[in-house]
Amino acid sequence: MTTDAKLLEAIAAIVGNDAVLSGEAAAPHFKDWRGRYTGKAIGVVFPSDTQQVSDVVKFCASHKIAIVPQGGNTSLCGGSVPLAEELRQVVINLSRMNRIRALDAVNYTMTVEAGCKLASLYDAPEQADRIFPLGLTAIAPHCEIGGNLSTNAGGINVLRYGQARSLVLGLEVVLPDGRIWDGLRSLRKDNSGYDMKQLFIGAEGTLGIITAAVVKLFPRPKSMATACIAVRDPAAAVALLAHLRATCGDTISSFELVSRTCLELVFKHIADTHEPFATPHEWIVITQLADVLPAPLDGSLRYALNTFGSGIVEFEITTNKEEAEHWWKLRKNIADAQKAEGVSIKHDVSVPLSRVAEFIMLANAALHNAYTGIRIVAFGHLGDGNIHYNASMPDKEQNKAFVEQNEREVNRMVHEVAARLEGSISAEHGVGQLKRDEIAHYKSPLELEMMRNIKRTLDPHGLMNPGKVI
Numbered sequence: 001m002t003t004d005a006k007l008l009e010a011i012a013a014i015v016g017n018d019a020v021l022s023g024e025a026a027a028p029h030f031k032d033w034r035g036r037y038t039g040k041a042i043g044v045v046f047p048s049d050t051q052q053v054s055d056v057v058k059f060c061a062s063h064k065i066a067i068v069p070q071g072g073n074t075s076l077c078g079g080s081v082p083l084a085e086e087l088r089q090v091v092i093n094l095s096r097m098n099r100i101r102a103l104d105a106v107n108y109t110m111t112v113e114a115g116c117k118l119a120s121l122y123d124a125p126e127q128a129d130r131i132f133p134l135g136l137t138a139i140a141p142h143c144e145i146g147g148n149l150s151t152n153a154g155g156i157n158v159l160r161y162g163q164a165r166s167l168v169l170g171l172e173v174v175l176p177d178g179r180i181w182d183g184l185r186s187l188r189k190d191n192s193g194y195d196m197k198q199l200f201i202g203a204e205g206t207l208g209i210i211t212a213a214v215v216k217l218f219p220r221p222k223s224m225a226t227a228c229i230a231v232r233d234p235a236a237a238v239a240l241l242a243h244l245r246a247t248c249g250d251t252i253s254s255f256e257l258v259s260r261t262c263l264e265l266v267f268k269h270i271a272d273t274h275e276p277f278a279t280p281h282e283w284i285v286i287t288q289l290a291d292v293l294p295a296p297l298d299g300s301l302r303y304a305l306n307t308f309g310s311g312i313v314e315f316e317i318t319t320n321k322e323e324a325e326h327w328w329k330l331r332k333n334i335a336d337a338q339k340a341e342g343v344s345i346k347h348d349v350s351v352p353l354s355r356v357a358e359f360i361m362l363a364n365a366a367l368h369n370a371y372t373g374i375r376i377v378a379f380g381h382l383g384d385g386n387i388h389y390n391a392s393m394p395d396k397e398q399n400k401a402f403v404e405q406n407e408r409e410v411n412r413m414v415h416e417v418a419a420r421l422e423g424s425i426s427a428e429h430g431v432g433q434l435k436r437d438e439i440a441h442y443k444s445p446l447e448l449e450m451m452r453n454i455k456r457t458l459d460p461h462g463l464m465n466p467g468k469v470i
Contacts, residue, residue, distance in 0.1 A: 004042045004088075007063065011045055011090070014055045019046040019096070029091050032081045033074045033142075036343065037433060039082035041068065041089040048096045050172060050180060050211045056092060057209065058178030065090055066466045067176075069205035071114060071147030076346060077432030079204045080147060083467045094146050097211060100124050108217040109169060109186045114146025114210050121145060121215075130217040133161040135254075146210045152202035154428035156331070159383030160253040160290075161218065163428065164201060170214035171197040176207070176459040186214045199454065204430050205465040207458045221253075221290035225297035226324035227305065229315040230281035235357035236311025237285050237382055242353075244287065247304040251289040251297060255383035256331050257356075258284050262379045265337040266330055273329055281313055285382070286327050334379055334388075343403050344377065344392035345410045346434075351423035353385045360387065363417045367391055367410065371402070386427040389414060411438060431469045439470070 004022075012020045021029070022043035029044045031037070042065070047053045060067050066089040070080045073093075082089040097115035104110070105128040112121060121132045134148060135157040143153075149171075154163045161167065170185035183197055200207055231237045237257050244252055260282045266273050276284060289297045298319050305315050318324050338344055351359045360378055367374050375394050380387040391410050393399040415425045419442050426435055440448065451470050455462075 002063065007065065008043050011043075011056055011059060014059065015045055015047050015052050019048065020044070021046075026091070029070060029073060029093060030081055032076075032078050034076060034339065034343070037078035037081050037084075039084045039089070040086070041082040041091050044070075044091040044093050046093050046096045050097070050174065053092065053094070053097075053174045053209055053211055054178045054180050056090075057174050057176065060090055061177055061461070061463060064088070064461065064463070066463050067092055067209075068465055069094070069146070069150070069209045071095065071144035071150075072117065072142045074143040074147065075151065075432055076348070076429045077426075077434035079151065079430050079432030079465070079468050083433070085467075087466065089466075092209065094209070094211065095144065098144075101212065103128060103217075104186065105130055105217075107186055109214050110217055111184060111186075111212060111214050112145055113212045114144065114149075116145050118143050118145055118148055125217050126220065128217075129220050131220050132167075132215060133157045133218055133253075134164060134167055134215075145213065145215075149201050149210055149213055150204050151430035152428065154381060154384065154386060156254045156256060156381060158381055158386070159255055160250060163384075165198065167216050168197060168201060168213055169216060171200055171210055172212035173200050173208040173210055176461070176464045180211075181208070184212060184214050199458075202430070204432060204469050206455060206469050207464060209464075219292040222292055222294040223297050223319075224288065224290045224321070224324075225301045225317060225319050226286070226288045226327060227301055227315055227317045228276045228327045229285040229287065229305065230277055230313040231283050231285055232311050232313060233283060233357065234360050237283065238353060238357050239311055240285065240308055241382060243308050244304050247307070248289055248300055251291045251300070252287065252383070253290045254286070254288040255381075256286045257379060257382040257387075258286065258331055258334070259376075259378045261375060261377050262334045262337075263330060265341060265377065266333050269337040269340040270329070270333040273326075273333070276316065276327055276330065277314060279314075284330075286331055288324070331379070334377070338377060338390060341392065342396050342399055344390040344399075345403055345407050347389040347391075347411070347414045347425070348386070348427050348429040349389060349414065349418040349423055349425055350384070350386045350427035351418055351421045353382070355421045355423070356382060356385055356387060359417055359421055359423065360389070362420075363389060363414050366413045366417065370409075370413065371406070384427075385423075415442065433468060436467065436469060
């Protein structure tokens with residue numbers, strides 16, 4: 001058998017010696033953002049273009065070496081790191097492929113390589129009076145668009161613009177045998193057969209490696225109004241969203257629910273954050289209206305909130321971007337504040353909008369009844385029914401043992417509630433390693449069979465991101 005050193009030497013001949021890491025230099029790429037998963041691999045490869053990706057994949061396929069595609073490595077489910085098992089694996093990191101290949105302002109599209117950081121994809125459209133609306137929170141400065149598409153990322157603007165799946169017109173993908181599928185089409189309508197790109201979006205690199213994409217752009221809003229609203233409870237927040245949609249229509253771009261526990265963690269760990277109101281409240285909503293017309297929106301928002309009813313405790317509205325950002329800072333830094341507290345049992349569930357409050361009530365009751373003193377951190381994208389529902393113990397030492405001993409049972413309890421309400425156990429973070437075994441309990445045998453058949457067809461040797469999703 002060829003030694004690992006010889007294999008890396010052959011790969012270096014494809015990408016260059018400076019584009020291959022091994023040993024201690026490669027170790028950071030074997031550990032996930034949360035510090036939850038650590039794996040092993042022969043090394044990390046950094047191709048600079050699609051042809052190099054293709055050549056490396058062909059080489060790995062010929063030697064039956066497993067391939068782990070990686071971008072910014074911000075997966076919250078262990079999807080972008082190698083397995084810990086004894087298995088010959090190579091990480092292919094696409095961070096060097098970070099060019100914006102084209103921007104078509106008339107067609108409202110942008111062609112980008114997979115290694116482009118999400119945060120870097122906002123400036124170029126802005127100069128053309130356009131926006132790319134995929135808006136994530138804490139990981140936005142680090143995550144890359146290839147990974148966002150591979151997990152079908154959502155974010156705070158899904159209510160108006162949709163998830164990553166809705167924002168893609170075309171893809172370029174390196175298949176498990178190294179062939180390059182050029183599907184970089186910028187068409188709004190193409191009914192000439194199966195929509196192949198949708199196979200790879202949300203597949204977490206198990207069917208191929210996304211190397212580039214044509215993404216949709218949108219008109220840049222000329223007016224904006226943001227509100228921070230204290231609501232009685234999640235049920236009031238759900239009713240408020242329905243009311244806002246009825247009164248403000250498609251000008252609503254975001255609607256985020258944040259619990260008191262979240263706020264307290266943010267105040268504790270994130271600098272320059274403070275209570276949005278003089279009186280602390282158990283639940284707040286941050287919502288934003290935006291429109292391409294320059295007419296002010298604060299009047300419409302104020303009218304909608306004043307005509308809602310008794311579910312609102314108090315609210316503030318601003319058209320000032322800096323003031324709004326202080327409110328958004330409370331929402332965007334929840335993940336970092338949680339990380340500072342230590343590991344938690346994370347859930348990324350979705351249910352129909354009308355059942356969000358019911359989910360929170362039932363899940364809270366189940367966990368508080370089972371575990372005395374448990375801390376629930378609940379927040380998320382109420383506009384699309386996606387709640388991040390995380391459990392831990394306030395004491396760090398107690399929490400470590402709690403997570404180790406109870407994670408499986410806590411997962412079961414939370415996921416059972418979501419399933420009972422016709423929801424999903426994964427809304428935007430993907431499946432990765434974390435939920436790979438769990439999905440077998442919540443998908444039908446036929447659906448799992450179809451997924452496995454697709455996997456076998458495209459990746460018959462099971463080399464693409466093994467141990468993830470399915």
